[in-house]
Structures are given as C-alpha cells and as structure tokens.
Amino acid sequence: xxxxxxQGLNANFIDMKYLITTDATADYPKCFEEKDFYIIQMSYFxxxxxxxxxxxxxxxxxxxxxxxxxGSFSKTAMATHDxxxxxxDELLSKGQDIIHISFAEPLSGGYACYCNVAEELRExxxxxxxxxxxxxxxxxxxxxxxWYALRNRDxxxxxxxxxxxITSMRDNMGHLFTIDDIMHLYRGGRLKKNAALIGKTIQxxxxxxxxxxxxLITIGKAMGKRNAIKSVLSFFENMSEGLxxxxxxxxxxxxxxDAELLKSKVIEICNISEDKIIIDELGPIIGSHLGKxxxxxxxxxxxxKEKLKFxx
Numbered sequence: 001x002x003x004x005x006x007q008g009l010n011a012n013f014i015d016m017k018y019l020i021t022t023d024a025t026a027d028y029p030k031c032f033e034e035k036d037f038y039i040i041q042m043s044y045f046x047x048x049x050x051x052x053x054x055x056x057x058x059x060x061x062x063x064x065x066x067x068x069x070x071g072s073f074s075k076t077a078m079a080t081h082d083x084x085x086x087x088x089d090e091l092l093s094k095g096q097d098i099i100h101i102s103f104a105e106p107l108s109g110g111y112a113c114y115c116n117v118a119e120e121l122r123e124x125x126x127x128x129x130x131x132x133x134x135x136x137x138x139x140x141x142x143x144x145x146x147w148y149a150l151r152n153r154d155x156x157x158x159x160x161x162x163x164x165x166i167t168s169m170r171d172n173m174g175h176l177f178t179i180d181d182i183m184h185l186y187r188g189g190r191l192k193k194n195a196a197l198i199g200k201t202i203q204x205x206x207x208x209x210x211x212x213x214x215x216l217i218t219i220g221k222a223m224g225k226r227n228a229i230k231s232v233l234s235f236f237e238n239m240s241e242g243l244x245x246x247x248x249x250x251x252x253x254x255x256x257x258d259a260e261l262l263k264s265k266v267i268e269i270c271n272i273s274e275d276k277i278i279i280d281e282l283g284p285i286i287g288s289h290l291g292k293x294x295x296x297x298x299x300x301x302x303x304x305k306e307k308l309k310f311x312x
Contacts, residue, residue, distance in 0.1 A: 018097035018129070018159050020150055021087075023079070023110060024053075025103040026135075026143040027251055027296075029280040034150055036096075040087050042285050043077045050077075051284070061281045065254035065292035069181065074288035078110045084117045088130060092121055097129040097159055101146050101166060104214025105134050129159055133166050136214035139286040140249040140298035141175025147247060148300075174239045174301030176219075177208040178228040180255065180293025207231050212304050229262055232297055237269050239301035245272045246300065251282040253294040262295060 022028065024042040043052040046067060051058050058064070068074060079087070091098055100118075105111040114132045121130055135142040149166050157165060205228035207220035219235065222228040248266060252259035259279050266277060282294060290296075 018099060018153070018162070019091055020146065020153060021091070021098055021100045022142065022146050023103055024283060024285050025108070025110075025139065026101070026146055027139045027280070027283045027286055028143045028146055029249060029251075029278050031278060031280065032147075037146075037150060038087070038091065040079050040084065042079055044074045044284050044288055045077065046074045047072055058284055061254050064284050065287065068287070069292040074284065076285050076288050078108055078113065081113055081117060084113055085120070088117055088121055089124075092125045092128045092130065095128070098131070099149070099159070099162055099166065100130070100132050101135050101142065101149060102132055103142060104136050104138055104210060104216075106213060106215045107138060131163050133163065133170075134214065135173075136170050136210065136212065137173050137175055138210055138214070138216060139175065139177070139282070140251050140296050141173045141210060144175070144247075144249055144298040144300075145170055145173050147249075171212065171303050172300055173298065174236070174304065175209060175296065175298040176232045176235055177290060177294060177296045178205050178222075178232055179208070179290055180205065180225060180228075180253075180295075181291040207235065209235070210304075225258065229258065229265065229295070232262070232295070233265050233269060236266065236297060236299060239304075240270065240299050241302070243300055243302065245270055245276065248272065248277045249296075249298040250277060250279045251296045252279070253282045253287045253290060253292050255293045255295060258293075258295055262297060266297070 019036050019038060021038045021040065023040040026039070028039065041053050043050055050056060059067070088098060100114055102111045102114050111132065111134055118130045118132050135145050137145060145166065148169050149162065152165050153162055205222045205225060206218050207222065207228065208216060209219050211217050220231050222231045250259050250262055263277050263279060266272070267274060282290065282296060287294070
C-alpha cells in the first residue's frame, strides 16, 4: 500500500528546509494545495471490507454516513509500523528533514508508533532530522495546527524554531464537536444502551472538546440540534474572546445545512470575512467515531489550560 499522499506535491521538491507531515486524523481541508506537505493515509473496516483510500477507494461521504446511520459499524485502523517506516523512509532518503504533527497520544497508539519509527530512522539517517510533535488535538484541531505550522514554515522559520512554535501553538487550538446521533456512541461501544435511548428520546446532543493533554471529553450537553449549535457558539465566544482569527475550520458529517448555519453565526460573533471560514466534509477516520450529522469547529483560542472549564 502506498502511504505517501500529499496535497499539491512538487515531485522534485521545492527548495524547502524541511517537510511538514501529519496523519489522516487531521482532516486537513481538501481545498488547500500545500507544497512539500504529506499525509499518512489511514484505513477503516465496514461491513467486512477494508477501505484504504488507495486500493479500495473510500466510500462517498453520503454513502459512508448513510451506512453509519443505518447501523453499520466502522472500525478505524491506524497505520502499521511498516507503513509508517516506509512513509518516513521515502522522505528522509530524498534528503529531507521532517516535522510530523501527530494525533493526540491519549486517543491512539499512532503517536508511540511514530516515535519508535523515528528513533529507528535516526540511526539509519544520522544526518537527517525527524521530530514527532503530539498535537494534543483531534480532527480539525490537529488540522488547524498543521495550517499554522505550514504558514510559519513559509515565513522562513528554522527547523528548531518551528518545533518550538508548533509545541507552543498547540495550546491555542480550540476545537469543539457536537454529535447529532447519540445512538452512534452506543453502537460503537462508547455509551450504555439505556443512556443512549434516554438521550435519543430527549434529543441530548453532547458537546465535546479535547483537554490540554489531548483527551476527548464532554464539556456540555444540549437538548436539540439548534441548542447544541448555540452551546458550541457560546464556548467559541468565550475561548476566542479578543483574538483576531486568521482562519476558522468547520467540518460536517453529511450535514452541510448546519455547517452553513454555524458559519453564519460565527461571522456574527467575530470580525472575520466569509472567505476565511473554511467548510469541508469530515473524513471517515474521525467520522467513524462521531457519526452522521456531527459538526466540528476549530479556531485560535486563548490557552486551553486557562480558558476552558471542563466537566468530568
């Protein structure tokens, strides 16, 4: 399986000091064409089939989320040690240094795998640099950190300064999620049946985020879809108060109507032009865990350690 994918790749490599890489969990918006930027592809199993996005194309967004809503279960598979080794080795062999921005360590074994492979490859390529940075984020929180890292690299940041910048900026990535189908949490084994049935009856919509260490946690609950969006907006306003937003990411799981509504409300709250709010589809890796109808919002925020109050 070819794990080396990118957006806007220059096959001969432009004169870049180092490469930025990430994994598919970042849900990096497809509308951007980035040079010398690579994504480790990931796979999912559904109805007995393995979809790797290469040999077996991913299902369309509509088909994927309709299957989830109908009761199909999607199980994600992180990249194996051999796949990660091949991914990094191919880049290092071309004389490139790498900074990899990883899915949060508490949410996956991927981070540990990347670190182990990086240690092996440092011995093979002693003149090359490879650093693995835990984003302490999920989905577009990770993706937004990637966006800022790419912008900072393009401004001329040195390799060492870039690692420091990413490590510092990760505490300022705000990311909020709301789930539309609470029964999806039950089907995925993340919620007991009785709690799911009660939640479905009264239309409970959990509001999720990541704590400063990268754990996915519930920070609130709302009754009904519109109240859930209001709750997300309330957290957004509190976390981003006084900050100028360069860009904001909104992603949806086959739920464009609510994504557009969320965008319009964000514009009302902060002084940002419409073209700086990017709406994209939530990919199958994170979508497998959130289900059809989910919404995500990512933005620059004040220090998560200080600003966001978490519920247990």
